[in-house]
Each structure stands twice: as structure tokens, then as C-alpha cells.
Amino acid sequence: MKIVIFTDTYLPQINGVSKTLNLLTNYLEKSGIDYLIVVPHDDKLSMNSPNIFPIKSIPFKLYPDCKIALPNLKRLKKRLIEFNPDLVHIATPFSIGLCGLSLSKKLGIPIVGSFHTNFHSYLQYYKLEFLRDIIWRYLKWFHQSFQKTFVPSKDTLEELKEKNFRHLSIWTHGVDCDLFHPIEDVSSIRSKYKITSKYILSFVSRMAPEKDLETLALIIQNTKLRYGDDVTWILAGDGPKKNELMKKTGESNIIYTGFLEKEALTEIYSISNLMIFPSSTETFGNVVLESMACGTPVICANSGGVRTIVRDYSTGILCEPKNVSSFCQAIDDCLTKPIFLEAMSKKARAYATTQNWDTIFHQLISEYLEVVDQNIETVHLTPISN
The missing domain is CATH 3.40.50.2000 (Glycogen Phosphorylase B;)
Incomplete structure (x- = not known):
């Protein structure tokens, strides 16, 4: 199985989404699953890996730690066709996520997505509550083409159900209990x-x-x-x-x-x-x-x-x-x-200790395979000729 992940946030940005996706790509590598991750370019991150496809980006003025990507769609489309993925996972609903959605639909690649952040809840902290209905309409539109939308908790699942989101599945998060453990003598x-x-x-x-x-x-x-x-x-x-x-x-x-x-x-x-x-x-x-x-x-x-x-x-x-x-x-x-x-x-x-990442990622891959199996008839892509 070959997977492409589109995300507007990744290392060295530090947040729940970037850390979770880094753990996921580590698991894919360890499991021998071929993947490509499309991320905002950052000078602090080595972009030489064949698994990373960097996109030129600029800081978002309202939230400088986030970036707005300025993708070259032709170049990105060519790379997707060369990679020939079985599945696309879109992790964020911004510019890179939008590119992933548009190109995947055009190329007939099965799409799943994940809902990591309560953007609508953030609005009150930035005095932008008047945008709440617009944000919800946009998010519902964005996720409607996904064959699965993964959410991290039952609470989030119930909230999205009330908003009539479809094809919801829980992808909970775990913790490395070998790394995070009690220290007896402090x-x-x-x-x-x-x-x-x-x-x-x-x-x-x-x-x-x-x-x-x-x-x-x-x-x-x-x-x-x-x-x-x-x-x-x-x-x-x-x-x-x-x-x-x-x-x-x-x-x-x-x-x-x-x-x-x-x-x-x-x-x-x-x-x-x-x-x-x-x-x-x-x-x-x-x-x-x-x-x-x-x-x-x-x-x-x-x-x-x-x-x-x-x-x-x-x-x-x-x-x-x-x-x-x-x-x-x-x-x-x-x-x-x-x-x-x-x-x-x-x-x-x-x-x-019951929240093991390997078990959680194994379940996620099983759900990926369900979607791929449902799209067996999808015609594999052929490389663009020069």
C-alpha cells in the first residue's frame, strides 16, 4: 500500500497534529509501508528525504506559527502521478489540504481525512465569532468527499454527527509509555x-x-x-x-x-x-x-x-x-x-499504559485498507510523459 499525507503543519512546528503525524510516518516507515508526506517548507527541517514533498509557504499573519502554502499544482500533480498512491490522507483543511483534495478527486484517488482541531472553538479567542457558521459550512463541505473522516475522541465524533458529517470513525491517540514514565527519584x-x-x-x-x-x-x-x-x-x-x-x-x-x-x-x-x-x-x-x-x-x-x-x-x-x-x-x-x-x-x-501507539496505528492501517478494498476498481495512474 502507498499512502500520501497532506498537511499544513509538520515538524519542526510543535503541536498535537504535527507530533501525531510524525509518529504516524515513523510507524509507516517501521512497517515498510511506502508513503509521501506533503508539508510546508521549513528551513529547520531536512527536506532531502524522498518521503517529504515540501511546498513553498509564508507565515499566516493572524497566527504566525502557522503557514500558508503556495503550491505549484503542476509539479505536485506530476509527483502524485509518479508516486501512484493507493490512498490519500488529508490532515488539515487549509491550502495544502485543499490542494490534496482537488488533485485526489481529479486523479480518482480514494480520500480519507482527519479532524484534529476545533477551529470553530478558537474563534472566540481571536474575536472572530461572526465566522462560526461560515467555518462549519466550509468544514462540512471539505470533509464531504472523504470516504472516512477520522476523529480523535467520542466527544468530537458526537459533535460532528450533530453537524451531519458523514463516514466518521474514531482514531484515538496514544502515548509512548517507555518514553513518558514516572521517575522515582526526582x-x-x-x-x-x-x-x-x-x-x-x-x-x-x-x-x-x-x-x-x-x-x-x-x-x-x-x-x-x-x-x-x-x-x-x-x-x-x-x-x-x-x-x-x-x-x-x-x-x-x-x-x-x-x-x-x-x-x-x-x-x-x-x-x-x-x-x-x-x-x-x-x-x-x-x-x-x-x-x-x-x-x-x-x-x-x-x-x-x-x-x-x-x-x-x-x-x-x-x-x-x-x-x-x-x-x-x-x-x-x-x-x-x-x-x-x-x-x-x-x-x-x-x-x-493501555493506550499503545502501535495498536492504534495498526487499527488505522486496517481502516485504510478497508477504503482501498472498496476502490479496487480504481484505475492506477500512469506517469506523465515529457
Whole structure:
């Protein structure tokens, strides 16, 4: 089987979509499945791989970390015909995704897609709510040609069903529990970050408006008043709102690490008593599962895909979105009850170990094959003559 993936975000961009697609391509390579991935060009990523087809792109003014691709359709069409794929997977609904949709339809290649991001939920954070109906109409149109649309959680599936999306299938996400695991002796990590406080709370995410950073800032301010020097916050990640968040939270008992690689992230999760994640816009929430794999329960918003990961007051705590008091009460419930927190930590890790990426990707490939089998009569493409 030969697969082409179209995406408007990929490494070195760091977000849930880019990380998931990188894991998928690693799995395809390991499994001997031939693939081509069409991505925005980036000087930080080696574009010499025969599996990568880079597209010239420019930063998106509203969201500079994202890029708008400027594809050469003739060149891209030629490469598709040469590759002769059995299936196209479109991961994003922007310019590269649109090119993938248009060319795949013209060339008669079976198409599947995935729905990773609640773009409609982001609008309120950018004062663009008037575009909500337009966004929904566009997304429904974009996905209507897919023989399957993969969604990361039951919550997202139900939401799209209500909007009359068709051919929905759950493609959940997993975690590498060999990489993300509890570290028993964290004294050296405490020394590394010069932490002497009794408790450590963390937040791991891109620092962008849709992550409910306003709520996070208020939670931090409240815990400072409640616990004083007994609590240190570690905020890991980067993004357009980092400097603004730093101004709101101050510098005392707060460590901003910037972007961290996987091993360093494991240290942050493991050293933390709790991970606090107020974002209410997640279709899944990869960082929630990573934290749980390290034995660190998560206090998060009772909204979106995280509700399918966290069992309330068992593997973590679900709070009313944007309700600072709800989050602060949950923090108190955990920090003042060490036996309860330890039990929740063990349950969080136990659940994470059941979410194996290889099993998840194996199921995805099975669904790819179902679509390919349904299109056996599709005529294979022939190379363009010079």
C-alpha cells in the first residue's frame, strides 16, 4: 500500500497534529509501508528525504506559527502521478489540504481525512465569532468527499454527527509509555531547577489564546495567595502569548522553561504533583495523556476530548471550563489529601499504559485498507510523459 499525507503543519512546528503525524510516518516507515508526506517548507527541517514533498509557504499573519502554502499544482500533480498512491490522507483543511483534495478527486484517488482541531472553538479567542457558521459550512463541505473522516475522541465524533458529517470513525491517540514514565527519584531534577517548595504544579502546552491562558493566570494568582512559597509552578512551552502570560503571573515561584524535548518533558511531568490544563478547545489533549503516563494526574476542563481520557476523581479531575474556583478547589482536594493523590497517580499511569501507539496505528492501517478494498476498481495512474 502507498499512502500520501497532506498537511499544513509538520515538524519542526510543535503541536498535537504535527507530533501525531510524525509518529504516524515513523510507524509507516517501521512497517515498510511506502508513503509521501506533503508539508510546508521549513528551513529547520531536512527536506532531502524522498518521503517529504515540501511546498513553498509564508507565515499566516493572524497566527504566525502557522503557514500558508503556495503550491505549484503542476509539479505536485506530476509527483502524485509518479508516486501512484493507493490512498490519500488529508490532515488539515487549509491550502495544502485543499490542494490534496482537488488533485485526489481529479486523479480518482480514494480520500480519507482527519479532524484534529476545533477551529470553530478558537474563534472566540481571536474575536472572530461572526465566522462560526461560515467555518462549519466550509468544514462540512471539505470533509464531504472523504470516504472516512477520522476523529480523535467520542466527544468530537458526537459533535460532528450533530453537524451531519458523514463516514466518521474514531482514531484515538496514544502515548509512548517507555518514553513518558514516572521517575522515582526526582531530587536531581529539583536541584536542576533550584526548587525547594513542598508542591510543584505544571502546565505544558503551546502558549496561545485558545489554551485558556486567562484562566490559567488567575489559577496561578490564586495558588500564590493560598500556598505562598509552598508551591512552585513550572510552565513548559512557547507561543505568541508567552510574554503576556509572564507579565500577568509575575516571576516569584514560577519557572518558564520554553519548549522542551521529550526527555525533559518527562522530567517536568514526573516532578509535578499535578498538571493543570484549563484548555476547553481540545479534540483530544496529547499532553494530558503524557502527564498521566508519568504518573501525574491532570486537573483539566470538562470539555472536548480530554473528557474521554480523564475519569473524574479517579485518574484526574474535570472542572467547569473557565471556572477558576472549580480548578482551585480541585488543587486543594489533591494537595491536602496525599493518600488520594497517590492513588490517583497510580490509576493515571495504569490507564496510560493501555493506550499503545502501535495498536492504534495498526487499527488505522486496517481502516485504510478497508477504503482501498472498496476502490479496487480504481484505475492506477500512469506517469506523465515529457
